[in-house]
Amino acid sequence: MSNSEKLHGVLGEFESVDQILAAAEMVKNSGYTKWDCYTPLPVHGLDAAMGVKETRLPWVVLIAGITGGALGLLMQYWMNGIDYKMIISGKPMNSLPASIPVVFETTVLFASIAAFLSMWIFNGLPKWFNPLARMERFARATDDRFFVALSAKDPNFDVKTSSALLESCGASAVEFVEEPDEPAAVPTSIKATMATVAMLALIPLALIMSERGAIKKQPRLHLVPDMDFQEKFRAQSVSGLFADGRAARPQIAGTFALEDDALVGKDPGFYTGKVDGEYLTEAPIAYSDAILARGEERYGISCAPCHGGDANGKGPVHNRAVELGSPMWIQPTDLHSEHLTIQPIGQLFESISVGVRNMPGYAKTVSAKDRWAIAHYLQSIQSTVDTGPVDPNADPGIAAGKLVYMSKACMACHTTDGSPLLAPSFKGLFGSERELEGGTTITADEAYIKDSLLNPTAKLAKGFQPLMPPAVLTDQEFADLITFLKSLAD
Ligand code: HEC
Ligand code: HEC
Structure with missing residues (x-):
């Protein structure tokens, strides 16, 4: 015990669970706010007896978890859907299922960090020491005794009435707890050690930084080389293995690569x-x-x-x-x-x-x-x-021309019903005025169509891509095609 004049509070010792429950009830009813109970085992009903409010920790954790999850989702939404779009197996960029693992991780990360930090803050940690721990009697708080400590900071605290209150509750012993007269601040030696360790910890980081920034002639340090350095022939580089300087052998004449x-x-x-x-x-x-x-x-x-x-x-x-x-x-x-x-x-x-x-x-x-x-x-x-249905009276050239249209795959890009596909529709094409890229117009006569087949991209129809492959038709096929196109003219 020190000789300090400053009082920390008063400590009452009790011998049973029932006693401490009754004592807690009484202290609460006397209007004390800054006090606490210390028990060697969890005492059911003690929180209620003390009037302790439910902890706010779960709410903090819930809010932090939701924040973490939302940020995780937002991060992936932005990265995958906006900043760096990448097709993976044709799936949507902002796929929720794909985001779930990371959302789960960020939720847990935020929630657990919040739980850890708020636990410290709510409990007023870290504390250098607690004067109670200097009391010899108090050591039994972890063994077989129950304690009530009233803080001197409580507005109701009074040296006489407070100790009397504990006695009236049935305390087997009541003691005053004094503030030790050693300073509450962290000793300078410990501060100095911590500062030194913190400074030293920066040195490896600084070394790594300077190494990374430096230009070296040698390959950089590989602690775990894996397969970074291995003998191999690189594409397009000269190798001494074969006389012709190539690493790969050309295909041997008369052989096939595939089964x-x-x-x-x-x-x-x-x-x-x-x-x-x-x-x-x-x-x-x-x-x-x-x-x-x-x-x-x-x-x-x-x-x-x-x-x-x-x-x-x-x-x-x-x-x-x-x-x-x-x-x-x-x-x-x-x-x-x-x-x-x-x-x-x-x-x-x-x-x-x-x-x-x-x-x-x-x-x-x-x-x-x-x-x-x-x-x-x-x-x-x-x-x-x-x-x-097939019209039996139609010109046989039309049917033959339609066959050309189908078998030469014109219909992969052109339609006959007026709706443009990848290319203008053949409906109403023949004899009409065609608008070309560049603003000119031209009549779609036989010459133009022949030209369109041989040099498809020379005269580009307005609003279309130069996709059409040249088509080689026999004279008969061409004649049939024209008959077919004429049958589609308006
Ligand atoms: C891969 C798609 C594709 C195929 C197959 C194709 N075309 Fe085209 N064709 C186009 C596109 C695109 C245009 C419009 C751009 C241009 O004028 O080159 C076009 C334009 C034309 C034009 C001019 C139309 C106009 O509005 O001026 C004719 C005529 C034509 N194609 C006939 C044919 C015929 C006949 C065949 C079959 C032998 C055929 N095309 C096959 C894509 C195709
Ligand atoms: C990567 C996409 C893709 C896959 C996979 C694919 N195709 Fe195609 N296929 C196309 C496209 C695009 C065209 C049209 C090409 C054109 O007109 O230039 C096409 C055209 C065709 C045609 C039309 C040929 C013609 O004469 O007009 C057939 C038949 C076809 N595919 C069959 C198949 C079959 C069978 C498979 C599976 C073994 C297959 N495709 C897989 C994209 C694909």
Whole structure:
């Protein structure tokens, strides 16, 4: 005990749970506000007896958690949807499911940091020491005694009445607690040590900073080198391994890189869909329910992303491209299209294998057998398309011209019903005044159409992209096409 005159408070010792509960009730009722109970075990009902309000900590944690979650979501929304858009598997940029893990993490992070810091603040921590801890008797607070401490700072505190109150509550001992006369401030030696450690801790950081900024001739320090340094041949660099200085060997004449290609010679029909330049009209794999089911399944994996589950050319990749307004996007063909119904199955197989116009081939990822299965599937969905009534009195040239329009794939971009697709519609085209890019106009006569086929981009129709591939037609085909176009003129 020090000789300090300054009083910290008064401490009452009790021997049982019942006593401390009764004492707490009485102290509360006497109007004290700055006081506390110390017990060796959790005492049920003590909070109520003391009139302790429920802690505000859960509210702080809830608000911090919600803030953290919202900030996490906002951060990802901004990064992925606004600042640095990146397509991942054609999914929307601002996908909520993808954000959930990070939102969860930021929620927990904010909530737990808030819980930790507010716990310190609410409890008035950190404290250098508590004068109670200097009382010999008080050591039993962790063992078998219960204590009530009234603070001298309480407005109701009075040396006589306060100690009398504790006695009247049945305290087995009442003691005054004095403030020790040592200073409450942190000792200078500890402050100095902490400052020194803090300064020293900056040195490694400063070293790293200066190393990072410095220009070095040697590769930088690698504590964990992983596979950063390894012997390898880099693309486009000279290697001494072979006499010609190249690291990779050129393809040997007469060899094929792909499994399918090597087999082409053995069974050209099966691997290319063509024999002697003619498309197969019968698939080398017979139609069966099992093959059809296989084709449908493979279609769903390899083709549906672009062509859509119901093959109307509007799969998720297409929808995404439209949503982004990609200017050069070509809509995947509606696989119910009429022009495909007249294609021999070998041609469908070829389109799937090596690609067609803007579509890449799938020979590398889909086996030949599966490609035939898909071709069967494509034909199976086509038969459901209604091609409409045929006028028996029409000029046979019109039908022949329509065949050209379909088989030369003009219909992939042009329509006959007046609605522009990727290109102006053929309806009302022939003989009309065409507006060209650059402001000039021209009459769509035979010469212009011939020119459009051979030099499609020379005279660009107003408002369209230069997408059209040149088309080579025989004279007969051209004549039929013109008959067909005339039949569509107004
Ligand atoms: C990456 C998107 C994409 C995928 C995947 C895709 N296609 Fe295509 N496909 C297209 C586009 C785009 C076109 C139109 C190309 C054009 O007109 O330039 C097209 C055209 C076609 C055509 C029309 C050929 C013609 O003669 O007009 C067929 C048939 C076809 N695809 C079948 C398939 C099949 C079968 C698969 C699956 C093995 C597949 N596609 C996968 C984008 C795709
Ligand atoms: C890949 C899409 C595509 C295909 C396939 C295609 N075209 Fe075109 N075509 C276009 C586009 C785009 C334009 C408009 C821009 C231009 O004038 O080049 C166009 C323009 C034309 C024009 C001029 C139209 C006008 O308004 O002045 C004619 C005629 C034409 N195409 C005929 C054909 C014929 C016949 C075929 C089939 C042999 C065909 N096209 C196939 C995309 C295509």
